[in-house]
Amino acid sequence: MSITSTAISDSSLRPIVSLPRFDRPTYLMCSPEWYDVDYVINPWMAGNLHRPSRDLAFAQWKALHNELQRIADVRLIHGQQGAPDMVFVGHSAVVQHGIAALSSFAHPQRQAEEKHLRRWFESAGFLVWETPRETAFEGEGDALFNAEGNHLWAAHGVRTCLQSHRHVADAWHAGVTSLHLVDPRFYHLDTCFVPLSGGCLLYFPGAFDKPSRAKIEAAYSPERRIAVTEAEATRFACNVINVGNEIILGTTGTGLAGRLEAWGYNVTQVNLSEFIRGGGSAKALALRLSDSRITHQLTSHSAE
Numbered sequence: 250m251s252i253t254s255t256a257i258s259d260s261s262l263r264p265i266v267s268l269p270r271f272d273r274p275t276y277l278m279c280s281p282e283w284y285d286v287d288y289v290i291n292p293w294m295a296g297n298l299h300r301p302s303r304d305l306a307f308a309q310w311k312a313l314h315n316e317l318q319r320i321a322d323v324r325l326i327h328g329q330q331g332a333p334d335m336v337f338v339g340h341s342a343v344v345q346h347g348i349a350a351l352s353s354f355a356h357p358q359r360q361a362e363e364k365h366l367r368r369w370f371e372s373a374g375f376l377v378w379e380t381p382r383e384t385a386f387e388g389e390g391d392a393l394f395n396a397e398g399n400h401l402w403a404a405h406g407v408r409t410c411l412q413s414h415r416h417v418a419d420a421w422h423a424g425v426t427s428l429h430l431v432d433p434r435f436y437h438l439d440t441c442f443v444p445l446s447g448g449c450l451l452y453f454p455g456a457f458d459k460p461s462r463a464k465i466e467a468a469y470s471p472e473r474r475i476a477v478t479e480a481e482a483t484r485f486a487c488n489v490i491n492v493g494n495e496i497i498l499g500t501t502g503t504g505l506a507g508r509l510e511a512w513g514y515n516v517t518q519v520n521l522s523e524f525i526r527g528g529g530s531a532k533a534l535a536l537r538l539s540d541s542r543i544t545h546q547l548t549s550h551s552a553e
């Protein structure tokens with residue numbers, strides 16, 4: 250028996266040998282062939298059972314994929330029959346430094362995605378950080394690094410358990426601030442909070458309780474906070490993908506794009522109506538794989 254080949258084929262040792270590194274902004278997307286609204290686990294899905302148009306959903310997903318490819322490398326995982334929400338791959342994990350803290354979904358309907366996601370992360374060479382079933386954790390749905398990548402913001406109150414926050418942050422020995430979500434329409438942190446390149450924050454204050462708002466306001470000074478209105482928030486205005494000074498968001502039909510441009514960002518809007526029926530928009534459809542530092546790096550004449 251060759252000791253070398255044993256060591257390399259041992260999955261517990263492989264990540265130590267070489268964790269994946271990305272020198273360019275890189276995201277993961279999941280193809281939408283099995284996407285549908287098959288059940289109701291958030292208020293947006295109510296009244297939308299089997300209503301998404303398959304053709305339109307595919308065209309919208311493809312448009313988002315094209316836009317994201319313009320500014321980042323995009324890896325692909327295939328959707329699976331019986332896992333209609335897997336297209337919302339943003340909730341599969343939180344990734345930093347080649348370590349993927351894998352989700353333990355709160356609802357059995359989404360737990361069906363977990364084995365496919367684990368297989369993808371393992372075969373791509375990530376070090377997989379397990380999260381216990383008893384303390385639900387829903388990836389970048391509820392846990393987002395600041396733009397510098399050294400501090401985690403994590404939400405609880407609807408899906409993710411407060412008790413999971415410290416365990417997840419320990420994957421990187423990072424600090425973590427817990428935020429309490431209080432409005433069922435904003436059931437994931439990514440529906441109401443997004444740290445942006447250059448140290449700004451786009452958020453909807455009404456989604457949080459008072460102590461959480463105070464924590465946010467202590468970390469981001471008023472000139473770094475971009476608050477959206479309730480009308481914007483209910484159009485998933487905070488569910489954006491941000492790479493450098495580029496922002497991709499679903500169409501909000503409000504003046505938000507102009508406001509973000511005034512802050513120095515280049516904004517692209519993509520109609521994602523069929524995914525909003527399922528309760529998600531741009532950010533939920535893509536998972537950041539490259540480190541925050543690489544993803545949020547600003548070019549010389551961009552937002553600061």
Ligand code: ARG
Pocket residue numbers: 290291294334337359390437439440488527528529530533
């Ligand atoms: N149907 C999915 C769920 O309820 C939608 C997720 C989209 N979510 C989001 N955070 N934007 O889990």
